[in-house]
Amino acid sequence: MTINDFEKKYNKEDINEYLAQVKEQDKKINSFLYLKKDLSKEIGVPIAIKDMISTKGIVTTAGSKILENYIPPYNATVIDKLERNGYFVIGKTNMDEFAMGSSTENSAYFTTKNPKDLSLVPGGSSGGSAAAVSAGFVPVSLGTDTGGSIRQPASFCGIVGFCPSYGAVSRYGVIAMASSFDQVGVFANNIKDTKAVFDTIRGKDEKDATSFDLPSEKVSESNIIKIGIPENILEGVSKEVKIAFENTVTSLKKNGIEFVQVANTNLQQALAVYYILVPSEVSSNLARFDGVKYGKRENAEDLIELYTKTRTKYLGSEPKRRTIIGTYALSAGYSDKYYKKANILRQQVKDYYTKIFESVDLIMTPTTPTTAFKIGAVQTPIELYLGDIYTTVTKLAGLPAISIPANTNDKLPVGIQFIAGHKKDLQLLQISEKIEQCLQTY
Amino acid sequence: MNNEVLINTAKLARVDIAENQEKFLKELESILDYVEIVNNAHGNLDKDVNISENQNVFKEDVVESSLSSKDVLKNAPKVSNDYIEIEGIF
Numbered sequence: 001m002t003i004n005d006f007e008k009k010y011n012k013e014d015i016n017e018y019l020a021q022v023k024e025q026d027k028k029i030n031s032f033l034y035l036k037k038d039l040s041k042e043i044g045v046p047i048a049i050k051d052m053i054s055t056k057g058i059v060t061t062a063g064s065k066i067l068e069n070y071i072p073p074y075n076a077t078v079i080d081k082l083e084r085n086g087y088f089v090i091g092k093t094n095m096d097e098f099a100m101g102s103s104t105e106n107s108a109y110f111t112t113k114n115p116k117d118l119s120l121v122p123g124g125s126s127g128g129s130a131a132a133v134s135a136g137f138v139p140v141s142l143g144t145d146t147g148g149s150i151r152q153p154a155s156f157c158g159i160v161g162f163c164p165s166y167g168a169v170s171r172y173g174v175i176a177m178a179s180s181f182d183q184v185g186v187f188a189n190n191i192k193d194t195k196a197v198f199d200t201i202r203g204k205d206e207k208d209a210t211s212f213d214l215p216s217e218k219v220s221e222s223n224i225i226k227i228g229i230p231e232n233i234l235e236g237v238s239k240e241v242k243i244a245f246e247n248t249v250t251s252l253k254k255n256g257i258e259f260v261q262v263a264n265t266n267l268q269q270a271l272a273v274y275y276i277l278v279p280s281e282v283s284s285n286l287a288r289f290d291g292v293k294y295g296k297r298e299n300a301e302d303l304i305e306l307y308t309k310t311r312t313k314y315l316g317s318e319p320k321r322r323t324i325i326g327t328y329a330l331s332a333g334y335s336d337k338y339y340k341k342a343n344i345l346r347q348q349v350k351d352y353y354t355k356i357f358e359s360v361d362l363i364m365t366p367t368t369p370t371t372a373f374k375i376g377a378v379q380t381p382i383e384l385y386l387g388d389i390y391t392t393v394t395k396l397a398g399l400p401a402i403s404i405p406a407n408t409n410d411k412l413p414v415g416i417q418f419i420a421g422h423k424k425d426l427q428l429l430q431i432s433e434k435i436e437q438c439l440q441t442y
Numbered sequence: 443m444n445n446e447v448l449i450n451t452a453k454l455a456r457v458d459i460a461e462n463q464e465k466f467l468k469e470l471e472s473i474l475d476y477v478e479i480v481n482n483a484h485g486n487l488d489k490d491v492n493i494s495e496n497q498n499v500f501k502e503d504v505v506e507s508s509l510s511s512k513d514v515l516k517n518a519p520k521v522s523n524d525y526i527e528i529e530g531i532f
Contacts, residue, residue: 073513167494180493206501210494272477283455290456292528294517303531304456312458320457321466324448325473327455336487338477344485350493381469382476398493422495 001136003045003193015039018046022090022137030112031122031131034059035091042088047197048132048141051092052099053184054173055079062175063095063107063125066295066314076173077208078142078184078201085200090138093128098286099149099177100318101125102387103373108316111375116158116413120372123153126187130157133187140197141187146177147274148367148391150185151403155367155415158405160432162186162194164425166398167212169198170205178281181395191433194402198429212423219361219427225434227252227418228262228360238370244406244414245366248439251407255438262360265352267389269345274392275385276329276342283326286319321381350397357421362431365390367403367415390417400425402432407439443471 001009010018019039026032033051036042049055052062054072056079061067079089096106104112104127112127114120115135122131126143130153133141143150145163154161163185171182184201188194205211219225229249234242249259291297291310298309315323329338356363368387373379394401399422403415418435420428448467452459459466511524520527 070517073509073516167496180491209499210496212494212496269479269482272479275473276477276480287456291519293526295519297519300529303529306529307456308458311456315457317462320455320459321469321473323455323457324451324459324466325470328443328447328451328470328474331451331454338480340487341480341483342477343489343491344483344487345480346491347485347489348483350491380472382472385473385476 001139002189003139003196006045006139015042019090025135026137028113028118029115029131029135030110031093031128031135031137032091033061033063033094033109033128036089039088039090044086044088045140046090046138047082047087048091048093048129048138049079049089050095050126050129050141050143052095052144052175052177053078053142054175055089055092058089058092060092060175061109062099063097063109064315064319065108066289066310068296070295072173074173077170077205079173081201082197087197087200093126093132093141095128096125096318097316098175098282098319099125099144099146100282100322102148102152102384103375104128105375106316106318113375114157114372117372119374121156121375123156123372125149127153129187130154130159130161133157133189134159139188140193142197142201143185143187144174144177145183145185145395146181147278147395148388150187151367151391151401151415151417152388154187154403155405156372156413158413160188160191160194160402160404161415162198162402162429163394163400164198164202165214165400165423166395167210168202168214168400168423168425170203170208170211172205172207176285178278179285180281181278191429191436195429198425202425214423214425216426219430224256224258225362225431226258226260226360228260228356228363230264230363230365231261232264233365236369237366240371240408240412241366241369241414244408245416248406248416249364252435252438255434257438260360262356262363263352265349265393267393270349270393270396271385271389273342273345273349273396274388276338277346279322279326280329280339281326282319282322283324283330286315286323289315346396349393353397353399353421361420362428363419365417365419367391367417371412371414394419398422400428402428404432404435404439443467443474
């Protein structure tokens with residue numbers, strides 16, 4: 001369901017009937033943690049919001065038990081912007097706890113199912129927001145992407161998922177996971193709707209000093225679009241992903257898009273950098289959940305015991321794991337070995353992309369190495385982390401990237417990732433519209 | 443990583459992992475093994491990376507209304523006389 005479909009199908013009188021349908025159908029999918037009870041006073045287009053984003057007066061849990069009773073006294077900037085510009089929040093969507101995970105199975109509440117096949121995960125961490133769009137409950141939703149948490153679920157659920165440049169959208173009111181990586185982005189069924197929501201939420205915000213306005217220059221229509229494919233990029237991907245990727249190249253070539261091979265960066269190393277820097281930032285950001293000012297509290301004899309008992313009881317395994325890794329990586333004697341070395345490599349990845357984008361408009365890779373996996377499939381943390389190999393690397397440089405569904409002839413969805421240079425978000429969306437047209441006519 | 447370091451680090455992170463200590467140790471060891479490759483890096487250890495590329499962000503120093511303490515305290519687990527109440531620290 002696109003925004004246009006929604007506007008044609010529902011009018012103000014039957015908006016609560018629409019809500020009742022969503023509520024009923026979501027019993028199978030479990031995409032929402034919270035749905036509004038009455039929409040009769042709402043005007044505009046419904047949007048589902050990942051529970052990582054603060055909504056005034058609406059419980060915001062970040063998928064964690066530690067915030068089970070937390071009701072933000074203010075809106076995130078993105079929510080204010082949406083509500084002022086023709087959108088209304090219909091509800092809050094399920095996610096991996098504090099956005100740590102790739103399946104929503106790390107939610108402290110329940111697992112969301114993939115609308116394309118209920119035995120599969122929808123991906124994560126923004127799995128609820130992806131599933132709500134994929135199931136046709138809402139035309140658009142917001143997610144957050146720290147290492148792929150928008151693009152991977154978009155790929156698994158067969159929809160568009162866009163992660164903007166770091167700084168293009170305000171993070172004010174977004175619960176922090178890893179502050180130099182976190183970014184709010186959009187799920188939709190097409191590029192037009194993605195752009196409509198992105199144009200509403202983007203821009204400089206005085207409350208987020210890392211935010212900025214994007215330059216608006218366009219790609220000239222007469223230019224031949226040049227896409228770089230990093231060498232050996234299909235190493236280790238599943239057969240389905242390989243076929244979808246190659247078919248996409250073929251159809252884009254037919255439409256006059258030019259392809260060149262470009263150098264690859266060391267993806268294994270980039271993933272290692274990511275899994276040092278992110279836990280380091282996590283250990284700092286999650287320190288605020290201590291049972292003192294808001295959220296859950298366990299009673300104790302003294303303050304240290306209060307912190308420890310509260311965090312032990314209400315934080316899940318993955319937040320604990322990352323907090324400990326981060327504390328370790330930042331501790332005296334180890335920060336040179338891990339955190340600082342990782343930062344050197346982060347700069348090298350940034351330089352690598354700057355160089356590549358001197359000669360191509362976009363880089364194309366698969367979004368994920370495989371299609372959606374089974375709910376309950378047992379994986380070690382490292383196996384799960386390897387699923388993020390194509391998405392984490394762009395975040396080291398804070399680049400905009402989008403996952404667009406390949407044409408897979410009704411088989412399981414496969415997303416193709418297109419990456420652009422820093423602050424080239426509008427150009428990426430402009431070219432994505434052309435790519436979308438090519439894939440539809442294939 | 444070994445048991446002693448793990449217990450110490452968890453203590454600093456204010457989480458108690460006694461119940462799953464062995465599982466945590468195994469998982470953390472495998473993660474640390476994996477990230478060991480960053481040690482190949484050479485360069486200036488003290489140089490920071492600026493991802494948004496913004497520099498010197500200023501704004502006018504204007505007094506604006508902010509959240510009321512009543513609204514903020516609504517989320518506090520325990521409140522007395524407009525203060526958040528916690529266990530004694532002495």
